[in-house]
Amino acid sequence: MVEISGLTWALTIAFVLALLAVDLVLAAVRPHRVGFREATAWSVFYIAVAVAFGVWFTVAYGGGPGTEYFAGYVVEKSLSVDNLFVFVIIMTTFSVPEEHQHRALTFGIVLALIMRAIFIALGATLLSLFSFMFLLFGLLLIYTAVQLFRHRDEDPDIEDNAMVKAARRFLPVTPDYVGGRLTTRVQGRRMVTPLFVVLIAIGSIDLLFALDSIPAVFGVTSEPYIVFTANAFALLGLRALFFLVKGLLDRLVYLSAGLAIILAFIGVKLILHWAHVDIDPRVPEIPTPLSLGVIVVVLAVVTVASLAKTRRDPTAKAHPGSLRATRARHDERQQRP
Template sequence: MGEISLTAWLVTIGLIVGLLALDLVLAALRPHRVGFREAVFWSVFYIGVAVAFGVVLAMWAGPQFGTEYFAGYIVEKSLSVDNLFVFVIIMTTFAVPEEHQHKVLTFGIILALIMRAVFILLGATLISLFSFMFLIFGALLIWTAVQLFRHRDEDPDIQDNGLVKLTRRVLPVTDRYDDGRLVTRLDGRRAVTPLFIVLVAIGSTDLLFALDSIPAVFGVTDEPFIVFTANAFALLGLRALYFLVHGLLDRLVYLSTGLSIILAFIGVKLILHWAHVDIDPRVPEIPTEVSLIVIVVVLVVTTVASLVKVRRDPTARAHAGSLRSHHEEEAGAERRR
């Protein structure tokens, strides 16, 4: 595999920033309810851009880079669908008007990209300095997988979000959206609107998802360029995908189960890699091609099983999953009191 030049980094970042700017301008200049046709167009567009980038990368840097990119992209895309569950919960909880939802999503994607860039830089630095970070990342993913599987039938409590509570405690908050403004006036004083609280909720959620997604993608590649681009292109189409599958998300009843299996698999892969490098080179490693096949198979089986389940039981509904149960959170809050 070849080295990624500074020029390649700058061109790629320029492309991503350009696509983000396009999303932001469209959201700011023309607030409206995003229809099915528009959502399909932009979803196909962003998936096409991501696939085209992967093909160009494979032709330019070699097939190994291409394979690692597509494996990382599929991992991040599957995790981003779970992210959409939480976005739906946030939008519903705060009753965000439809004409402002795509603006919220665009800002949420920008926040997610910034946080992931920071974690990628930190993760790459730690891995280059300490090979045992593969063991730590692997253990973190396995713990996350176990917790997600245990609480797969729950949704996170957005109202109980610590940052949301703190914001409401220290800032005056209005009860109206005021044409999508973040700050308005209440009784002659400056106050934040519910849209500001929504962005705080989405930002803190993005932080939690970054803690899972970055170790996960490092499980299929240790090249920072691929980690960054896989994350960026998976997130870029999130806004359009939200409006496309908004009504279908609750049918993916086994998505959290499938994601927990994928996270556990990647966690084992990272631990085997650490053992191969630091303990004994005879310890087998899982090739990226095998990882790609396993991830795709799990996602396909999860989707088909979900649709079959819903067809047999129309009352079945999917959940985003949670790393802690509400009972544990309530018990922890009680102890703090």
């Protein structure tokens, strides 16, 4: 464990909030279609910020914590790419105009950071009090990995999302986006716009991703500061990455399978750690450098294999995967004799 002072925590949170504020101001003041050049510049900037932070953290706190940070960042960045798949589906499902996608993504990232901060605090508290939580987190990740691999060729059913259905049922929704507002008045009646429903969809999806990503990064490090910064810097670059790679996501046909392997690997790592602490110290543990190597190799193999597959078969299309069978697939199975 590393000792992180209250001042360091405060300065880090202030820095993250400042970067978020820049995104919010750009989204609110200048709604526009984000082009390839702008998306590339912002993506490079956020990756450079994350790497620079990692270098500072390594120098200040040592190679071990530094390796844990970079491993956590790579895990969260790879899982955030799966977020992008779902964001594309949400934007398509609700026909969000391109000039308003920037705002929707920025608010979605803010919601994701808030929920992850809550889960990080809760997870760190539970792990410090109950060592068997490592076992539960490990089993959760392995279950998630199995479900994701089983439904790797499916898309989540956004229309079947409980929160989205409730919003449409109980809230008056305008037929158009009303200049990107969240609420408006129509003939004296307060109504929400479709952008408000989009934010609900993104927020509920973010909640599901947080349930997987937080245990995953705790499998790399038990230091809450590293967990928070790895999540924060991975998410901050998500908006720019969306506009940069949304046209390429369809080619990552094996990404869901690769993420399932990574989640299962980290799940096994957590269970071995629990067994080492609570059962027998002779039970081997998986060191963080090895974890980082395995994660990088899996992502590299998945990317190369995906590009080779789509080159051979241009009709092949990637899917983000789902933790349960979609309604269409379920109905199809029910109709089989």
